[in-house]
Amino acid sequence: MGSEPMDLPAAIASSDAGVAPDSDSGTDESTSEARATFAQLRLAPPVLDAVREAGYEYPTPIQALAIPLALRGRDLIGLAQTGTGKTAAFTLPIVHNLLGGPRRTRALILTPTRELCIQVEESFVRYSAHADVDVVAVFGGVPLEPQQEKLRAGVDVVVATPGRLIDHLERQNVVFDEIEFLVLDEADRMLDMGFAPQINRIVDQIPAYRQTLLFSATMPPEVEALSRRYLRKPIVVQVGRRSGVAQTVTHAVYPVARARKADLLVELIGQKGDMDTVLVFTRTKHGADRVVRHLESAGVEATAMHADKSQIQRMKALEQFRSGEITVLVATDIAQRGLDISGITHVINYDVPQQAEDYVHRIGRTGRAAATGDAYTFMSPDEISMVRTIERVIGQEIPRISVPGFDFGSVGTS
Ligand code: AMP
DSSP: OOOOOOOSOSEEEEEOSOSOTTOSOSOHHHHHHHTOOTGGGTOOHHHHHHHHHHTOOSOOHHHHHHHHHHHTTOOEEEEOOTTSSHHHHHHHHHHHHHTTOOSSOOEEEEOSSHHHHHHHHHHHHHHTTTSOOOEEEEOSSSOSHHHHHHHHHOOSEEEEOHHHHHHHHHTTSOOOTTOOEEEETTHHHHHHTTOHHHHHHHHTTSOSSSEEEEEESOOOHHHHHHHHHHOSSOEEEEESOTTOOOTTEEEEEEEOOGGGHHHHHHHHHHHOTTOOSEEEEOSSHHHHHHHHHHHHHTTOOEEEESTTSOHHHHHHHHHHHHHTSOSEEEEOHHHHTTOOOTTOOEEEESSOOSSHHHHHHHHTTSSOTTOOEEEEEEEOGGGHHHHHHHHHHHTSOOOBOOOTTTOTTSTTOO
């Protein structure tokens, strides 16, 4: 490492155009940025071909801002939440830079969770469909050997969660002395999860002469310290408000007695005909299992995703949800980060999140990129003040919807 102390950010580029690439609510500046084409960003033809095949018409605001800077070799801090297109914002310029280069491990992406790790790996595979780029995803909870074989055979890009990567480094399965591009993805979450020592150990093995891109939904002091340590004169690229929630999402709060939440969920799914892919968040693993049992007994296909599930079970759950085999996926916060499931119609906060930031992250699961979605929060009397805090942080009041027979305020319910 040994990067010299960082000056204050060299520049701040920002866009309030929100997450929808075709948002028409932006200022002149952000609108014109949102309308740049991928070709204008000067990405190489093989990358443009892959983007076309992905079906993207225009770069999202974070892509329009970050890609030109990344191509110029600048270090970047991208303040953007999941759902803004941030993954392509770093994947595309890296694939561009790897084109035709030597076969060495030249890029490392660190991610907090295995789900995000897999999602980023899939992005590399997709965007390098016309380029000769090998990528491996390295994460815990699965046997080490297949990853070891791939690493030893040599890959261009390593996408990894910090813990498992340390195991491989200790076994000398990979060396990082040729790394040119380092990405710290969802840096705030990695630090929240206690990965700081692992990150430091890993980055210390990477040449100081490199390009470093850091993405984070928020910029608490810990992330700032991390960027001071590892980035050189970074440009801060910000999309939307810091704690902004996807503007394509419709929010609603349902006041409901705690004991009636499961019934309300069944009621809503039955009542509304459009709840096809529903992601439900509970505070605890047991809570998630209980909700699944309740849904199943009411005839709704559901499955749970949390830390007690094996990697195989989690992948299977995700697959069933993606394919539409099951309607409801019930997850805890830890399990939700990095889930990239397009077309989620509803996110339900079965328990109100303890942190306002978690609300933003959870809601980031729906309304991704250009899609729209609904976000419902079930609020029992003891959760009223937390909902108020969330409203303050996101800067908007969430409408209350009272369902007769469920609302704790209505006559006849407790
Ligand atoms: P991310 O914020 O990286 O998790 O991406 C959110 C979703 O947006 C993913 O499903 C991407 O496939 C999709 N996406 C990324 N870039 C674009 C784009 N320029 N236009 C439309 N969708 C995009």
